[in-house]
Amino acid sequence: xxxxxxxxxxxxxxxxxxxxxxxxxxxxxxxxxxxxxxxxxxxxxxxxxxxxxxxxxxxxxxxxxxxxxxxxxxxxxxxxxxxxxxxxxxxxxxxxx
Numbered sequence: 001x002x003x004x005x006x007x008x009x010x011x012x013x014x015x016x017x018x019x020x021x022x023x024x025x026x027x028x029x030x031x032x033x034x035x036x037x038x039x040x041x042x043x044x045x046x047x048x049x050x051x052x053x054x055x056x057x058x059x060x061x062x063x064x065x066x067x068x069x070x071x072x073x074x075x076x077x078x079x080x081x082x083x084x085x086x087x088x089x090x091x092x093x094x095x096x097x
Contacts, residue, residue, distance in 0.1 A: 032076045039074055039081045045088035049078040049095060064094060 040046055053061070065073060069091070071084035082088040 035074065036076065036079060036081065044074070044081040044083055045085050047080045047082070047088050047091055047096070049080070051078075053078065061095065065091075068094075 036046075069082065069084070069087040071082060071087050073083065073087065074081045080088075080091060082091065
């Protein structure tokens with residue numbers, strides 16, 4: 001009979017490692033939300049994509065950004081922020097249209 005692998009060792013280290021990893025992910029999400037709010041408050045233009053992006057499409061979007069935008073940008077998941085309003089407009093026309 002095969003033994004099932006335990007989720008923790010006797011010291012509880014695996015449980016602690018999992019807690020630490022979850023805390024790190026939560027902190028990254030909080031930091032991203034704060035950054036998003038700060039950029040929007042300072043006048044950056046937000047675009048939220050309404051479709052799921054594959055890795056291939058993500059690479060295509062990144063290439064398009066490099067070739068077609070003039071100002072700075074920031075992204076997290078399907079949220080894109082553009083320093084320049086014109087960049088946001090062109091992005092919307094290309095990726096939401």
